[in-house]
Amino acid sequence: MSAAVRALIRLLPLLALALLFGVSAGHDWAGPTRLLQALGGAEDLRARLLLEWRLPRVLAAALVGSLLGLGGAIFQGVFRNPLAEPYLLGSAGGAAIGATVALLVPLGLPSALALGGLSFAGAWGATLLVLAVARGAGARDAAGLLLAGVAVAAMLGAIRSFLMLALSDESVSLQVVLSWTLGGIQTPTWSGLAWLAGLAGLAIGASLTLARGLDLLGLGDDQAEAFGLDTDRFIARAILVGAAVVALAVAYGGLVAFVGLTAPHIARWWVGPRHRGLLPVSAAIGAILVILCDGLARAVLPPAEIPLGLVTAAAGGPFFLALLRRRLRA
Amino acid sequence: MSRLRADSLTVMAGTRRLLDAVSVDLAPGALVGLIGPNGAGKSTLLRCLAGLLRPGGGAVTLDGAPLADLPSRERGRRIGYLPQSFQPAWDYTVGEVVALGASRRPGATLRIPDLLRDHELTGLGERRWSQVSGGERARALLAATLVAEPDVLLADEPGASLDIGHRIDLMRRLRDWSRRSIVVVVLHDIERAALDCDRLLLLEEGRIVRDGAAATVAGSPDLDRVFGIRFERGSLAGGADAVLMLERRP
Numbered sequence: 001m002s003a004a005v006r007a008l009i010r011l012l013p014l015l016a017l018a019l020l021f022g023v024s025a026g027h028d029w030a031g032p033t034r035l036l037q038a039l040g041g042a043e044d045l046r047a048r049l050l051l052e053w054r055l056p057r058v059l060a061a062a063l064v065g066s067l068l069g070l071g072g073a074i075f076q077g078v079f080r081n082p083l084a085e086p087y088l089l090g091s092a093g094g095a096a097i098g099a100t101v102a103l104l105v106p107l108g109l110p111s112a113l114a115l116g117g118l119s120f121a122g123a124w125g126a127t128l129l130v131l132a133v134a135r136g137a138g139a140r141d142a143a144g145l146l147l148a149g150v151a152v153a154a155m156l157g158a159i160r161s162f163l164m165l166a167l168s169d170e171s172v173s174l175q176v177v178l179s180w181t182l183g184g185i186q187t188p189t190w191s192g193l194a195w196l197a198g199l200a201g202l203a204i205g206a207s208l209t210l211a212r213g214l215d216l217l218g219l220g221d222d223q224a225e226a227f228g229l230d231t232d233r234f235i236a237r238a239i240l241v242g243a244a245v246v247a248l249a250v251a252y253g254g255l256v257a258f259v260g261l262t263a264p265h266i267a268r269w270w271v272g273p274r275h276r277g278l279l280p281v282s283a284a285i286g287a288i289l290v291i292l293c294d295g296l297a298r299a300v301l302p303p304a305e306i307p308l309g310l311v312t313a314a315a316g317g318p319f320f321l322a323l324l325r326r327r328l329r330a
Numbered sequence: 331m332s333r334l335r336a337d338s339l340t341v342m343a344g345t346r347r348l349l350d351a352v353s354v355d356l357a358p359g360a361l362v363g364l365i366g367p368n369g370a371g372k373s374t375l376l377r378c379l380a381g382l383l384r385p386g387g388g389a390v391t392l393d394g395a396p397l398a399d400l401p402s403r404e405r406g407r408r409i410g411y412l413p414q415s416f417q418p419a420w421d422y423t424v425g426e427v428v429a430l431g432a433s434r435r436p437g438a439t440l441r442i443p444d445l446l447r448d449h450e451l452t453g454l455g456e457r458r459w460s461q462v463s464g465g466e467r468a469r470a471l472l473a474a475t476l477v478a479e480p481d482v483l484l485a486d487e488p489g490a491s492l493d494i495g496h497r498i499d500l501m502r503r504l505r506d507w508s509r510r511s512i513v514v515v516v517l518h519d520i521e522r523a524a525l526d527c528d529r530l531l532l533l534e535e536g537r538i539v540r541d542g543a544a545a546t547v548a549g550s551p552d553l554d555r556v557f558g559i560r561f562e563r564g565s566l567a568g569g570a571d572a573v574l575m576l577e578r579r580p
Contacts, residue, residue, distance in 0.1 A: 080419035215430055218420045222413055225382050226475075228406015228434050273420030 004277025007270050011284045015062075018291040022058035023050065025295030027302035030054075057187040061294040062287040063200045064185060064253035065263075067245050069286020070207050072260030073267065073279050074242040077214035078235055079145050082268075085261040086123075086246040089149035092260075093156035094126025095119040095243075095250035096181060100160050103177050104167035120247035126156055127239045183256040183309025185294050196252055203245045204283060210238050211275035218273060256309050258316035259286050259293075265320070289316070332393055332408075332481040333357050334379060334512050340387035341374050341536075348374045349385065350536040356482075361508040363523040363544065364516045366533030367557055372516045373414065373486050375533065379514065380411040380484045392482070407434045410480035412488045414516075416471055418459055424470045425455030431474025440477060449473040465496040472503060483507055485515040489522075501526045520561070524548035532556060 024030045030038075030050055038047035068086075075084045075091070086092040098118030107114050134148035160181070168174040188196065213234045216224040224231050249256070263286035264278065271277040293311040300306055334356040341349040349371050356362060356379075364372045377383035379390055381397040390397040392408065400408075418427070425442050428451075432440045446455050449469045454462060462470070468488060475483065485504060489497035497519075504513050505526060517523040523530060523544070530547035532540040534556045540547045547553065554560055 212430075212433060215426075216433075218422065219418050219427070219430065220413075220416065222382055222411075223416060223418075225402070226380060226406065226409075226411035226413070227431060228403045230402040268420070272426070273422055274426055 002277060004271050004274075004281060007267075007277065007281050008284060011281065011288070015284060015288055018288045019058060019062070022061060022291040022295045023054055025299040026054060027298065029299070053187055056190060056193050057185055058291055058294070059193055060188050060196060060252060061185045061290045063193075063196050064249050064256065065259060065287040065290025066283035067200055067203060067249035067286070068253070068256060068259040068290065069263030069267070069282040069284070070204060070279060071242055071245040071249060072262075072286070073264040073275070073282035074207060074210065074214070074238060074245060075260070076264050077210070077217060077275055077278075078238045078242065079149075080218060080220075081143075081146055082265065083146060083261075084149075085258075086242075086249075087255070087257050087260065088146065088153060090126040090130045090152040090156055091123040091243055091246045092250055092255060093153045093160065094122035094124070094129075095247045096122070096255055097126075097156055097160050097163065098122030098247070099180065099251060099254075100163050100177055101167070103180065104163070115251045116247065119251040120244055123247040123250065124240060124243035126152060127243050131235075131239070179307060180254040181309075182307030183254040183312065184297070184305075184307050185253055185290075188252075196248075199248055203241070203248060204280070206241045207245065207279050208276070210234075210241060211279060213238065214275040215273075253290070254307075254309065256290065256312050258312045258320070259289050262316050262320050263289060331358055332512060334482050335391050336375070336379060336388065337391070338388040339375070339378050339385040339390070341371075341378065341383065341385050347536045349378070351388070352536070352538055353388075354531060354538065354541065356512045356514065358481075358508065358510055358512050360528035361505050361526060362512075362514045362529045362531065363527035364514055364531050364533065365518075365520060365523050369535075370533040370556075371536040372533055374536075376411075376484050376486050376514065376516055379482075380409055381405050382411065403434075407478050408481045410475040410478065410483045412471060412475055412483070412485040414486040414490065416467070421458045421460050423455065424451060424457050424459065424462060424466070427459065427470055428455075428474045428477065432477045434478040445473055445477055464491040465493070468492055468496065468500060472500070476507065480511060482512040483514075485513070487516050487518060490518070497522070520548070520553070520557075 020035070023035060028046070034046070034050070038050045072085045075086055075089055076082055079089070098121050099115055102111070102114040102118040130145065130149045130152045133152060134145045137144065137148065164174060164177050168177070213229055216227050216229045217231065217234070219227065221231055264282040266285050267278050267281040271281050289312070293315055294308055296315065297306045297308045297311045336352060336354045338351040338353050339349050340347065340351055352375060364376065366372050374383065378385050381390065381400065384398065392400065397405065425446065428445055429442055432442070432445070442455060446452055449472060451466065451469055451473065454466060459467065472488070483504070489500050492500060501522060504515055507513055527544045529542065530540070530544045531538050532547055532552060539556065540550055540552050549563055
């Protein structure tokens with residue numbers, strides 16, 4: 001049994017505990033008895049709220065988190081840099097511009113389609129722009145790509161702010177977009193959740209086909225080519241998949257920082273750098289992190305809800321530093 | 331028997347000619363050394379032969395087929411390349427690097443422990459790249475490259491960071507391999523090149539100025555001229571091997 005399968009099996013109880021915490025946490029804490037009653041078919045309002053309101057939201061959080069973990073692992077693999085993450089590299093920023101347009105401009109399309117399609121177009125376009133800018137400047141190494149990504153991300157942030165100011169009027173509330181940019185999981189309908197689950201499953205499947213290529217890329221461009229990888233074509237394909245993963249996460253969860261950076265790190269420390277294990281374990285860890293943070297977002301300041309992006313950044317930062325410290329001392 | 335040919339390769343960097351109409355014909359059975367001073371174009375020629383660099387003019391063919399038309403996967407399986415320096419982005423284990431090399435031959439039943447044993451890497455399979463010595467890294471990379479049983483092996487200064495014992499060991503492995511495959515190795519160590527290689531290509535400013543049996547090229551005055559050094563030829567006491575003693579020209 002490979003290390004990755006063992007790690008996934010060991011993660012299952014943690015995932016179950018996180019789900020339990022997620023369903024319990026909120027303005028109205030639900031103890032184990034209440035949960036069991038609700039699952040047993042209790043008909044009262046609070047039980048139904050738990051099953052029909054909180055459970056789908058927790059499941060959506062799990063899916064968004066797994067996409068963020070997966071996206072981070074793909075981008076770190078493509079850019080061969082542990083600092084690479086969708087937020088640093090402009091792809092999330094591009095997705096955010098697409099989503100801002102979808103939220104503020106009436107396009108006559110179903111909102112889920114507009115949000116998903118424009119987020120994807122933005123994420124993909126932004127990542128290709130980063131690659132083009134880096135290559136145009138003659139940057140062949142990961143540091144050059146990262147710097148190009150930081151520059152593009154900053155420009156995209158400015159464009160998004162401008163769009164928010166220019167496109168909002170009395171008919172569209174800026175509040176909707178603003179709260180979305182701070183990150184937050186909306187409670188989906190069951191059919192919406194099924195869509196998200198199906199798309200996330202496709203994304204994970206597509207990501208796994210990248211595993212060998214990402215491993216080879218980790219050997220360096222020359223060695224990857226020497227071992228028979230068409231690096232240019234592979235990187236283009238990996239970025240397409242990575243952009244789709246990030247766009248899906250951004251469309252459903254807004255801008256949730258830090259999970260894409262943290263989850264692959266924890267996964268790499270656990271199962272090593274081979275992507276066949278790293279990708280699914282990153283996804284699982286991302287799911288756990290977002291379920292926990294979304295639970296905290298609901299429970300810390302009731303009845304108000306803290307934006308999810310603030311919780312992931314506030315909780316993720318120190319957590320990550322602690323792990324880093326332990327790692328450096330080991 | 332495979333055959334690798336370069337036909338008037340030209341590579342430019344700006345206005346500078348890195349390679350100037352270089353032609354060479356390579357077949358198995360001889361260990362070929364590529365020598366020349368810094369900047370002569372040795373690594374550039376090797377990268378063209380490996381298909382890692384596309385020449386501006388001319389073509390490389392493997393068994394008559396242009397390298398540029400060969401699918402990447404097949405090129406990766408048939409041509410092995412050992413770089414001058416190799417630093418993976420992630421801290422892979424020795425076993426993982428060898429397994430990635432082995433993944434070029436899908437379907438083949440390869441046991442990583444056997445491969446590690448063949449290259450004196452037993453017990454190092456789980457060791458991280460950052461925790462093994464230069465000699466062990468060189469053997470691991472060689473194992474990862476040879477596992478696909480390539481028809482061509484191109485090595486760029488593979489022994490540069492190795493002590494003399496490991497360097498001799500590596501040359502012995504390359505020599506063994508050259509009986510069945512085309513092996514070209516870039517060398518800075520002229521004495522070792524003259525001792526270990528069967529054929530030497532002497533490069534100067536992007537052109538091959540001598541191509542022939544190692545003893546002939548090593549004995550030619552071109553060698554002294556190209557390197558700006560007076561080489562002394564002779565024999566070790568009691569040994570038949572010709573060695574070269576170096577002396578800087580006054």
